[in-house]
Amino acid sequence: xxxxxxxxxxxxxxxxxxxxxxxxxxxxxxxxxxxxxxxxxxxxxxxxxxxxxxxxxxxxxxx
Amino acid sequence: xxxxxxxxxxxxxxxxxxxxxxxxxxxxxxxxxxxxxxxxxxxxxxxxxxxxxxxxxxxxxxx
Amino acid sequence: xxxxxxxxxxxxxxxxxxxxxxxxxxxxxxxxxxxxxxxxxxxxxxxxxxxxxxxxxxxxxxx
Amino acid sequence: xxxxxxxxxxxxxxxxxxxxxxxxxxxxxxxxxxxxxxxxxxxxxxxxxxxxxxxxxxxxxxx
Amino acid sequence: xxxxxxxxxxxxxxxxxxxxxxxxxxxxxxxxxxxxxxxxxxxxxxxxxxxxxxxxxxxxxxx
Amino acid sequence: xxxxxxxxxxxxxxxxxxxxxxxxxxxxxxxxxxxxxxxxxxxxxxxxxxxxxxxxxxxxxxx
Numbered sequence: 489x490x491x492x493x494x495x496x497x498x499x500x501x502x503x504x505x506x507x508x509x510x511x512x513x514x515x516x517x518x519x520x521x522x523x524x525x526x527x528x529x530x531x532x533x534x535x536x537x538x539x540x541x542x543x544x545x546x547x548x549x550x551x
Numbered sequence: 552x553x554x555x556x557x558x559x560x561x562x563x564x565x566x567x568x569x570x571x572x573x574x575x576x577x578x579x580x581x582x583x584x585x586x587x588x589x590x591x592x593x594x595x596x597x598x599x600x601x602x603x604x605x606x607x608x609x610x611x612x613x614x
Numbered sequence: 615x616x617x618x619x620x621x622x623x624x625x626x627x628x629x630x631x632x633x634x635x636x637x638x639x640x641x642x643x644x645x646x647x648x649x650x651x652x653x654x655x656x657x658x659x660x661x662x663x664x665x666x667x668x669x670x671x672x673x674x675x676x677x
Numbered sequence: 678x679x680x681x682x683x684x685x686x687x688x689x690x691x692x693x694x695x696x697x698x699x700x701x702x703x704x705x706x707x708x709x710x711x712x713x714x715x716x717x718x719x720x721x722x723x724x725x726x727x728x729x730x731x732x733x734x735x736x737x738x739x740x
Numbered sequence: 741x742x743x744x745x746x747x748x749x750x751x752x753x754x755x756x757x758x759x760x761x762x763x764x765x766x767x768x769x770x771x772x773x774x775x776x777x778x779x780x781x782x783x784x785x786x787x788x789x790x791x792x793x794x795x796x797x798x799x800x801x802x803x
Numbered sequence: 804x805x806x807x808x809x810x811x812x813x814x815x816x817x818x819x820x821x822x823x824x825x826x827x828x829x830x831x832x833x834x835x836x837x838x839x840x841x842x843x844x845x846x847x848x849x850x851x852x853x854x855x856x857x858x859x860x861x862x863x864x865x866x
Binding site: 495532534537538539540541542543544545547548 | 745754757758761762764765766776777778779780781782783784785
């Protein structure tokens, strides 16, 4: 009964999260043999000013 | 000094969180002997489209 | 279906974790109305050299 | 650049984790459009005495 | 490639998070030798009614 | 009173964690004004087979 916690930038649609939750759950069922009903996927969404890579906030990145 | 992080659906009242934080902290003090002041409880609330069980988002569940 | 993740120093017995998991789950059922079977409690145990308060590792604390 | 943190019971093989990490990463690339290199998957493995559902540790479950 | 997740009360400015992300990333590069680009810092902000110390929500604290 | 949780590969020395905890705590005190004693830093260490970037476990990376 794995717990999956995903931290990502806000802005993804319900449909994107729906597909992700479904595919990740299936991958766990098939590869690890966990019981489907017991798998939890939670999305923790953060804003661009709350997420940094390389020491730089996403709002400061120049594409 | 345990840290308690609770991920749950949004919509609970302050009073519910107040009681939960109090009871969880007391349980830790009494069962584990941790110092009360050092115990932290944080609630991470997610929407129904950010939480899935069994590969299905909460917004898609048919009661 | 709250997920409870507890970060604490290693060394607690199974009996302590058993009681904590039971009491925390009951508190959630009673205060928030969550379904008992859907509540998960996970303990993440860290060593004294992997936990710091006030900028000081637990191994360096003088009691 | 989603971060994926998976809490699960210890005992899975490297091969199971390899496949899971690969499939979850692919799901994120395809559904969300994140850059593959920036996706992190971390497994936090806990023992059966550190994981409870329904208020009961996994070591106490009668199959 | 450490992942740094910071749970704190909401209300900090982008500038405060910018400086924190920068300094934490630099500390990791210098002390641990991790590659700068691979370091992630995410801020999970919670309201004063979602954070308790000593069993008491921040909204209930008397200064 | 920020909580800092760091997920990283195992193998860092106590001295490295000591310095990191100290510098991160100081950064938070100075940039955010949090009370030093209330800041927690926890290191969650994972093995090379429990950490993947780009869908590939660290044990499979060719340097």
